[in-house]
Amino acid sequence: MxxxxxxxxxxxxxxxxxxxxxxxxxxxxxxxxxxxxxxxxxxxxxxxxxxxxxxxxxxxxxxxxxxxxxxxxxxxxxxxxxxxxxxxxxxxxxxxxxxxxxxxxxxxxxxxxxxxxxxxxxxxxxxxxxxxxxxxxxxxxxxPVVKEKDGETFDGISDIELRYRQRYIDLAVNSDARETFVLRSKIIRALRDFLHARGFMEVETPMMQAIASGAAARPFVTHHNALGIELFLRIAPELYLKRLIVGGYEKVFELNRNFRNEGISTKHNPEFTMIEIYQAYADYNAMMELTEEIFEHLAQKTLGTTSLPYGDKEISLARPWKRVTYLDSIREKTGLDFNRFLGDENPSFDEAKTMAQSIGLKAEGLHTFWEVVDLVFSEKVEPTLVQPTIVMHFPKAISPLAKSIPGNPHLVERFEPYITGREMGNAFSELNDPHEQELRFNEQASQKESGAEETMPTDDDFVTALKVGMPPTGGLGIGIDRLVMLFANKSSIKDVILFPLLRPPRHDTHKETNAE
RNA sequence: GAGAAGCUAGCUCAGUCGGUAGAGCAACUCCCUUUUAAGGAGUGGGUCCCGGGUUCGAUUCCCGGGCUUCUCACCA
Structure with missing residues (x-):
């Protein structure tokens, strides 16, 4: 060659x-x-x-x-x-x-x-x-030679593969690409400044973990030679950050990479950046306030406005955001009212299936009532949440780390902010009852046994930590890449990650392998 | 993982109903000391993604492969 x-x-x-x-x-x-x-x-x-x-x-x-x-x-x-x-x-x-x-x-x-x-x-x-x-x-x-006149660009590079594979060329040639990553840097800096100014401490917890918990996703596996053990790249820092709250720090955050061994798409890169924030003696209501403040502040600080163009839409991040409960949002968008099952100890899976089918959703491969409800939510509600919306009170069955709403057997003190039809974060009042946490882990394990593909693994040491005692705590996670996409008006996550994962180029392996 | 589309000069793209291909910009030579998508004259540049098949002949048709993009599936 x-x-x-x-x-x-x-x-x-x-x-x-x-x-x-x-x-x-x-x-x-x-x-x-x-x-x-x-x-x-x-x-x-x-x-x-x-x-x-x-x-x-x-x-x-x-x-x-x-x-x-x-x-x-x-x-x-x-x-x-x-x-x-x-x-x-x-x-x-x-x-x-x-x-x-x-x-x-x-x-x-x-x-x-x-x-x-x-x-x-x-x-x-x-x-x-x-x-x-x-x-x-x-x-x-x-x-590549790029000419410009009156803001119009002639013969820029449009080969998307080249732009991602050889980002240095993209950056050298396309001012838009340069500006996007400047904006990303400003956003991250403004976020750190914002949190430091409020007394939060930035920490670093393990990226290589013996148990990849804190979320439900397939991890990357690696191996440590000297110890002779299997390790996982973290899918979330959550359980370690809560251990720090147990240890006595009251306001911590970690802004760094997570790794999930899942598909690649315009919204998913195997390594992606998240911030997780924990505040002792706070709850999910405080996290709602914080979420709104963060988005509004970052927009004001980096773009000078809270009104952002995104595609053909105009997104207003100005507070307060619309708030709606999970089940009410489903009722609003589909007319299906699952609230009426809240009194039942074991709501009927078959009835839920019938309801889903009535609006054209097939509940194949699902095993539980709440899985069906979540299907309805993600299919019929999520895509419609274009303007900032806080969806509250998620099912306990899909929230193994969140605290129950007092007196409510099915729902937890959890919310997710949605913008442009995308989940931008996840937050809750953290479950701090070790026995309850143990039960939830067990519940996850039995879901796995009955065929659920991805569940949250049990972390015994985390339960021990809770036994030591964790104050009531509010936690919040925000996907930074998706936030930057929103701010930079980009539709692909690859446009906001400097070096997105691509299959490595194969030079002349073809000839070599065929030569045998 | 499935489907669809794409892959031709350094870049952006045409084109060949099967006879090995073209434009603009870039490059090279020459002219030009206030241009700005500079201008003028000329020149060169291609494994048409890779491999196989059909054919007298394949960049074009067929099969297989590669990579990318999009959609779906999966996915806090």
Whole structure:
């Protein structure tokens, strides 16, 4: 393998010619580089309305060459750094011999440093007239050429696979991609600041766990050689964070990766970022307040508004959000009223099935009353929850870590916020009765025995922790990737994860395997 | 895991009812010192995703495979 394209060969020849001339195409450093945006503000005014004086002192900056307009013995270049773009004017009148040689051998994608005097061209463009031009890195693998005019982009890269597989190209070429990940970083920072300001402490709990509990999902398995044990990548940090509440910390959070060995889709990546927040002496009502505050604050802080465009919709994150109970939301959307079963100790599975069938849902493969109800909810209610909605009081049967509503045998103090038809988080008053917790784990285990695919594994040490005593506690988890999708107006989770998981490319394995 | 679509020059895309292919941008050569999707003249560039079959001949038709995207399934 490794046949070079014509373009790559040409670049290598230029590289050789540059080295021949005694110029290092990869110099060690370029000191005192000023960022382009502040430099432009300083030289040309914040409104781009100032003209620098004739004798303005030279400035020094650097970036990637993204446009070359060759006028013969002089050229107009555009260079781009993390903060913006600026035009460079360079020619043989001001450049020394070596620098001019670099100019003549310059390619799109090269990284250069320049020193030059700010001035305006005839047409008024803010420009730097280069006195020196230093090659800092030669581009040997040509980038796609993207041209822009009046905000319109021509011939950008649209090959989605290339954008995800070689994100560095996507970032180098597409300003939208760059902006998305800047926004992601701002959101995460604002979230941390928000929580720190309220007295929360950020902690780190194990990502490799002997028991992958805290959620119901298939884990990744790995192996520790020295201990000779099987370990799982965590599917959730929940049980460890609650151990910290037992230990006496009262406000903790963890913002980091979880891993689930499940399908990949526009809404699922095998590793994804979650924040989980626990507050002792609080309950799910406090978590509802917190949820609304967090979303509103993050939007205000990072986007300057609580009104977000998403696809063809306009989402308003302004508080207060609509709140509705789980069963009422089903009644609202389908007319089916499961509330009337709340008095029954063992609500009828068959009746639930009949009700589901009456609105065209097949309850095949389901075993319990509450599974049928949850099917109705996820099929008929979830997709309709476009504006922020807090759905409260989930079935106990599918909430093994949440505290029961006092006096209610079937429902728990749990809620989920929904936006754009997607679950954005999960929260509850944490179950802190060790005996009840043990029963719930057992219930999960017997569901597994009777054929449920994914249930929550028992964690005996966690039960022991609860026996030591955990104060009443409110917990909240928020999916960060989905939050960023909402804020960045992206429909695929891959657009908000820098390096989403893709099948590794197979080079010429075909020939090799067929050669046998 | 299932179905559908796609894969042609560095990029964005045409096209071949089966006779090995084209545009724009990029590249190369030349002209041009205030351009900005710069302009003008010329040139080169392809395992048409991979393998097999049918055929005189396959990028095109058939079969198998790969990768991606979308939908569904699974999925806190």
């Amino acid at each position: 490794g046949a070079l394209t014509e373009l790559e060969e040409q670049r290598l020849h230029k590289l050789a010619a540059i080295q021949q001339k005694g110029i290092d195409p990869y110099p060690v450093r370029f000191s005192n580089k000023e960022d382009i945006l502040p430099l432009k503000v300083r030289s040309f005014g914040a409104e781009d309305d100032k003209t620098p004086p004739e004798d303005a002192p030279p400035v020094k900056t650097a970036g990637r060459v993204v446009a070359i307009r060759d006028m013969g013995k002089a050229q107009f270049l555009q260079i781009q750094d993390q903060t913006g773009r600026v035009q460079i004017y360079a020619g043989n009148k001001t450049l020394g011999e070596d620098d001019y040689f670099i100019l003549k051998n310059l390619d799109l994608g090269d990284i250069i440093g320049i020193e030059g005097r700010p001035f305006r061209t005839k047409t008024g463009e803010a420009t730097l007239h280069a006195n020196t031009l230093t090659l800092l890195a030669k581009n040997l693998s040509p980038l």
